[in-house]
Amino acid sequence: MPQVVFSLDSTKKFTEQAIVGHNRWHGDIPAQVQVKPGDSFRVHCREWFDGAIHNDDSAEDVLNAPLPAVHVLSGPIAVEGAQPGDLLIVDILDVGPIPQEDSGPLAGQGWGYTGVFATKNGGGFLTEWFPDAYKVVWDFMGGIATSRHVPGVSYTGIVHPGLMGTAPSGALLAKWNAREQALIDTDPDRVPPLALPPLPDSAVLGSLTGADFDRVAAEAARTAPPRENGGNQDIKNFTKGTRVFYPVFVDGAKLSMGDLHFSQGDGEITFCGAIEMGGFMDLHVDLIKGGMETYGVSENAIFMPGNVDPLYSQWLAFSGTSVTLDGVQHYLDSHLSYQRACLHAIDYLQKFGYSAIQAYMILGSAPIEGRLSGVVDIPNSCSTVYLPTAIFDIDVRPSASGPAQVEQGMSVPTASF
């Protein structure tokens, strides 16, 4: 086990820890930890809602989730010698739930959750059809997740951080704020909103205090979206063994991470989210000096996934095109076509005895693959979603004998305003 450089106590809130992390992006948040190229180290990560979501059978906590406070991140970690223009190599040596704690009230202590926000809280990918708040709880055993709220499925974890990235420079941050505000301004009252502007309320900025805190809190970017620094990419393939290359925008790179997922489907379509949990990451860092120019990497993370993900050899796939459920034709809209593919999968799974929300939860949390299969065939894009058949206890393949039925138990907790 590498040395723990960012330690968390599961019994304390994020802001009461020995080292306080942050929940906004800003280059002026001081580094809390210093490492060197070639170092390996462990970082503890808090589940993204800092313990507000409980291991119970109610979705009230998801309905009332403290959105301004996310994501609670570990960091910033300064890497000695890192300068703007470098590529920061981050090897994910290991990542998992909270070590040595397999029971307790905090997600990551042997359990995790998948939620869907109510529409007015941000909804999810399919919020038009699932307008309320929903939650399912997953139990972890032996690297496998099962749920009392979703019968007949078990997934081998593809544990990964939903969020990791370097700090933006001042110029980059200004660009973010300007372009996102411009989008918000096109429809400022939209529910859910088009984007999230800086929000001093609930901001946590590490060791900053006083005037510095106020200035940074007013400028710092929210952590919801992925951006040029990586950030909340929610790439389910950032599993153990993955090597990521991040652009460096500030001295020391100032790496941060969090939002750990036990498992997730491509897209994290449930939004709140994958199978959410706290836990740890073992990381190794190195630098390619001047690597941004050398490799033409200016504004995105590139990566090489690890080689120990669960191997599946049989998939059932659904396709969708960019026509709305109401029959309106859109032009090459891959977002829409992926929605339609997911809805087709949900329709299908209901024939096996699943409720619609259970099927949605499966798509959000299982290691499904979402592909941009066709993006040029005007006017329809074709997106596809692949389900590994091995995650189901029953045979979910179509056949002349008709669909088998899962045995239902507890239904999915739901809450609405």
Added chain:
Amino acid sequence: MPQVVFSLDSTKKFTEQAIVGHNRWHGDIPAQVQVKPGDSFRVHCREWFDGAIHNDDSAEDVLNAPLPAVHVLSGPIAVEGAQPGDLLIVDILDVGPIPQEDSGPLAGQGWGYTGVFATKNGGGFLTEWFPDAYKVVWDFMGGIATSRHVPGVSYTGIVHPGLMGTAPSGALLAKWNAREQALIDTDPDRVPPLALPPLPDSAVLGSLTGADFDRVAAEAARTAPPRENGGNQDIKNFTKGTRVFYPVFVDGAKLSMGDLHFSQGDGEITFCGAIEMGGFMDLHVDLIKGGMETYGVSENAIFMPGNVDPLYSQWLAFSGTSVTLDGVQHYLDSHLSYQRACLHAIDYLQKFGYSAIQAYMILGSAPIEGRLSGVVDIPNSCSTVYLPTAIFDIDVRPSASGPAQVEQGMSVPTASF
């Protein structure tokens, strides 16, 4: 080898064959061939431009490609007993280039091509950056493609039909035409157009003649987009061993297929297209009577991919978000974020000595994977594109020693209006 039920002579044009296929969708195009559930049979398929694209070093043919005449399809094939509401099971027993012909002037005779249309001809996924017409030619040997126009890469073929589907009912066809015309009407003069309306010019409708021909030609849908009947889905995973389930909308199902690809990346981003070729398909069909209702499949093909695709274990991946190159923030636009991911990959490959168009051609034709990684993190979606490192002769991984350089030979043929 199963019996050939739809035979083509490589030396004759599509309209001069013993059985003439079709290039429009309409339920009234008579079935040319009758098969029974449980039958296995072979179908020959013509390359989608009917031989207009040549094995040479010029892109003039792509610039002047006969767009109204695509896609030249084999079929319709009636399946005995198929009725609206059934699911048609289609097993792809085998699919490959033109059998026993490994040289000749027709794509599929030992070679294939990847093209990019000029913008005014429809462009491609990245037409803003690649406005001209381009072409590269690939040679097939031992199931592997290499190109004199793209150095240092070789791909094991993932041969598949870009297009396969059942015939639409009259009501379904009317729905298609109405919704697509409505889209066109929003910007009727756009170049490239938003959608393609019915076009009697160059229509080929099997055995139809006279007034029937005229009526059907005026109504029949173009084959470019994927729709409820499957159609031009361009799903690269329809390889040997795949089982597809199609909704049946008319008596006999009336299955048609074509647009064979030797290889393709997710999205077929080059548009003209994958590695295009003529060839054959060996198919087995069966029915699930009433399967559409039984399995909740009303308007999309579902499928189970085969298990003999080339296995890769190391990938280099690039991410993109829904911000334009000009810095404009879009809202959860996965199409845009996939463009940005692809552009990032192109930037990167240029550092290894590839030209931009060569890199684009690789992304369009190699077995790359395009994923909808994050679709909820407002305002940015996150799309990713994965390149198998094994397709490159040189090591394309980032390292402290900097990028190796491919040895350039012939450049990519280009043509413009």
Added chain:
Amino acid sequence: MPQVVFSLDSTKKFTEQAIVGHNRWHGDIPAQVQVKPGDSFRVHCREWFDGAIHNDDSAEDVLNAPLPAVHVLSGPIAVEGAQPGDLLIVDILDVGPIPQEDSGPLAGQGWGYTGVFATKNGGGFLTEWFPDAYKVVWDFMGGIATSRHVPGVSYTGIVHPGLMGTAPSGALLAKWNAREQALIDTDPDRVPPLALPPLPDSAVLGSLTGADFDRVAAEAARTAPPRENGGNQDIKNFTKGTRVFYPVFVDGAKLSMGDLHFSQGDGEITFCGAIEMGGFMDLHVDLIKGGMETYGVSENAIFMPGNVDPLYSQWLAFSGTSVTLDGVQHYLDSHLSYQRACLHAIDYLQKFGYSAIQAYMILGSAPIEGRLSGVVDIPNSCSTVYLPTAIFDIDVRPSASGPAQVEQGMSVPTASF
């Protein structure tokens, strides 16, 4: 399709073909075909018993199989410039059943067979428990084999040549004959024999005639065993896409091949054999001049398997140790421990309704893996045999609900002296 350099007519016997191959190893058998490094070419291959085994429900043909006449090989093929000390690179571009012929009396025409010899004919790996002659017939469709004699299984073909190799030099041949005769001499009357000495009876030696024929027939080695030149290695992983490196012992290398298999388990434990068939191979050859010394390859073929074999992700495995069924302890005998592992698998499969011989046939013909798991733990070696569960229609995993039962149809044809 590459040019056919060694053509066979399915309607004619091996000795009546336009080019007559050979069924013994000797450096003086003249090359029938000349190719150059860099060439690609097609070779037809006859099934190893030259059509003596029929597509019927009797095992009399296996009982009376013409053993002295095997293996009927295609070749020798001289490679221009090849000299002793070189490594001959052979790329298996493609390999399959008889092209364009999917029905007919010859194995490879849409069907193949797996046999077990009676003990006095050579038996099989488990001849003590299966002393008679047995045969099952497999039908090929879409690259998948099924059998009327073995219910409830279907295998995706892993087509490969059981036998391929270069010609021995005179010195090497003399070494073979001497060491094998020495073994025979230790128990010359054993049934089955310990080894097979040269046998002029039924020898086919290409274009040789007269005194040359007589001399060579008296010296030439039988083709049964693998040796320094490759030969009858029966490595099931010589599938499409494989690159093999053979030592060159004579000028021109004199490559020969045959004994095609549609599928086989590790070990080819049924002996007669895998799923046997005639067919074709598309090959590409090249040379590494002086490669034997450069790479330390003096007396064995080395190879790199292809990447398009069927992917399985779930296996059921059985172990065995080197103790006989009678309870006698042997010392680190991996042959025995593999027998015991296979017998354990056969015991197990019988609980699912298979007959013992059906289970044996499955192990011989399905893509099972046989591993030398432990070879040092005195006195027991540990061998293991892995069955992909996906080849079975029923669930063959152990569970509290007990074994499902396959539905039996036709039993396995059996014959005895």
Added chain:
Amino acid sequence: MPQVVFSLDSTKKFTEQAIVGHNRWHGDIPAQVQVKPGDSFRVHCREWFDGAIHNDDSAEDVLNAPLPAVHVLSGPIAVEGAQPGDLLIVDILDVGPIPQEDSGPLAGQGWGYTGVFATKNGGGFLTEWFPDAYKVVWDFMGGIATSRHVPGVSYTGIVHPGLMGTAPSGALLAKWNAREQALIDTDPDRVPPLALPPLPDSAVLGSLTGADFDRVAAEAARTAPPRENGGNQDIKNFTKGTRVFYPVFVDGAKLSMGDLHFSQGDGEITFCGAIEMGGFMDLHVDLIKGGMETYGVSENAIFMPGNVDPLYSQWLAFSGTSVTLDGVQHYLDSHLSYQRACLHAIDYLQKFGYSAIQAYMILGSAPIEGRLSGVVDIPNSCSTVYLPTAIFDIDVRPSASGPAQVEQGMSVPTASF
């Protein structure tokens, strides 16, 4: 983390622990721990030599290894309700090095070792060519092993227990002792010995004392070989996610385990051994009552490997036949043919700058595959050994440009009597 039921303190010897395990097999060794079907629990395991092998650059410790004291096992663990005739299901939920301890003097604390015994101590699979004692030390980081004694290789761990099994009944134990003594009696003075008889010296028998200890010590079987109860099978595929089914021979089943390996090649050809270490196992147990009869499993463990092993897609393979290096022909001896395949691989790797012993160490510790490719082609069996090319930093494929050379550092520690 499941509850620890068998805890070890890394600073104390095996016999000084709170619960003392055992190093012999006997049904009368009392269970130390009681679990129930359905339970999950953690077990600590001591490295097999109880700390006698050090993280240094000398092989004296391997030369003088305390052989009578192996293997130090954790257990026996009684499973409530288990009776003779049942199948005990053991799920390997997780397995790894010593948790939370990544440095220290005990193998498993961030490091492990691979050794080869001197011939008089038992040697290894290739002891004729490697008669001395050798040792290499591996460092673990991020689930990957590298060694200062073996340049240019790194392996993703395939962590597994070399040894796990149930206790024998009295009758079964008597059978073991009788058959192994009979083998020893055929050559009682052989070096290394043919088998290991019961040995009271150094016996550790859990809580037994006094006359019971003496009686059991005189009867109990050594742990070196695999037997009907599983035992020291050294199956490298018992990785995380594996389900094993053990026959139950005594009330409570009395499961024990140990001899953890960070990585191993098929065969564990180095004998001392794989990459040896102490660590932990998380297990889940269940019963199939009467399962031995139901499933025909009487005298072997059957298993289903997990699905998270590292994925490799390119292999370089070597073949061998059953002819000795001196040219003596053996009859279908797969042990010999695997030796020859391994020696061929060693010859080959030396051309890349490896010493012979380094190559041997790679084969013993890397995730190589050893296959029984042909076992019927008299007189030669054909065994093959597959090396994943991705474990090497340099390109180890044969090519016209000749072998690259690894950069040598520290040589392999060696010691001899």
